[in-house]
Amino acid sequence: MDLNSITEVVRRPFDRPGSQWRGGDTWLAGGTWLFSVPQPDCRRLVDLTTLGWDALTITDAGLEIGATCTIRELYAFAPQCDWPTAPLLATSCEAFLSSFKVWNAATVGGNICLSLPAGPMITLTVALEATYTLWAADGTERTVDAADFVTGDHRNVLEPGEILRRIDIPAATLRTRHAHRRFTLTRLGRSTVFLVGTRATGADDLRLTVTAGTTRPLRLAFEAMPDAAELRRRIDAVPDDVWFDDPNGSPDHRHHLTTHFAEQIRVELAAGDRP
Template identity: 75%
Template sequence: MDLNTISEVVRRPSDRPGADWREGDAWLAGGTWLFSAEQPGLHRLVDLTALGWDPLVPSGAGLEIGATCTIRDLYAFTPPADWTAGPLFARSCEAFLSSFKVWNSATVGGNICMSLPAGPMITLTVALEAEYELWAPDGSVRTVDALDFVTGNNRNILAPGELLRRIRVPARALRGRTAHRLFTLTRLGRSTVFLVGTQTAGRSDLLLTVTAGTTRPLRIAFDTVPDARTLQQSINAIPADVWFADPNGTPDHRHHLTLHFAEEIRHELMAGGPA
């Protein structure tokens, strides 16, 4: 879609682009959502892709994902053999309701900052206990837990002019075991629920991440894999107003699916199933 209110596109921003931020600006990365709807309040686009941020930087500490990393690049990434959580990257990419054209442009950071319940990059990074590095216009930097970033449907903690610079996924989480369940009404539809269970290598704990069915991501943590009743009670304790409603599912439907799939995940990790 043409954005007829845009009067300028900053193609070569400074290394700290927030310093020049002004009302009516928007950060431009993939632009797959930005150009999909009218944006009457915008007057200038600042192209972050020109900054050349490294998309993926693996190290002994874990994985650093640049906010402008495309979904295509993340999907093509081959993690080290000891990162047993590695298959979750591809599965999360496959959860996108999008064509290959979108994959080639859409970015990890863009999906996170859209902060929609079904955002699969939110699911991925929350489940793997990632941290987000945020840059403010005044030059300050803050680091937040991925869990705390999204606050509701299309809402997050970003202040005006603040941007997501990178995502850091710790090696400890990447070396853990995972089990996931995803439900959609149609084969290529938007996620109704997306659950991920993780377990620290050499331990019997369980971290259950609940997304898509809720307006914001949730983590439910157990020191050891709980029994079925305890797990069910933890899910039932989720406040009623946190369950999401849209054409892909009612809150009751999503609650029911979450109970069902969480129990499958519990069994899989307790039984030592696939990582």
């Protein structure tokens, strides 16, 4: 789609592009959503792809993902590490409502900042207990937990001129066991629910991440593996207004699917450590 309100495109922004921010600006990374709908309030695009941020970096602390890392780069990533949850990276890429051709442009950071309930990069990073590094327009930076970033449908904690710079996934969660369940109305459709459970190897805990069926991601933490009744109680305690309602599923339908799939995940992870 042509964005006929644009008067300027900044092709080579400063290394700290927030210092150039002004009203009417929009950050441009992949642009796969940006160019798909009218943007009447946008006057200037600031292109982040020219900044040369590293896409994926393995460190002793875990995995760093640059915000401009493309979905194609993440999908192709094959870490030579003992990370049982590594397959979840590809699984989350496959949950996109898009063709593989879009993966060449769409970015991890863009999907997170769009903050839609079905954003699979949100599911991935919340489930793996990532943190986000945010750069403010005044040159300062802050770190937020992935679970706290999205606050509602298409809403997040970003301030004007603030930018998502990096996603950090800790090595500890990359070494956990995981199980996931996802439901769509059609094989390649938007997620109605997307759940991921993790359990530390040799431990008896459970972390259940609920997304797509809720307006914001939920992380339900259990220090010991719950029984079916306790798990259901935690899900039933989710406020009614948090369940998402759109043509892909009613709140009641999403609540039901979440309860059903959460129990499957609990049983799978409760079965004990398996090769």
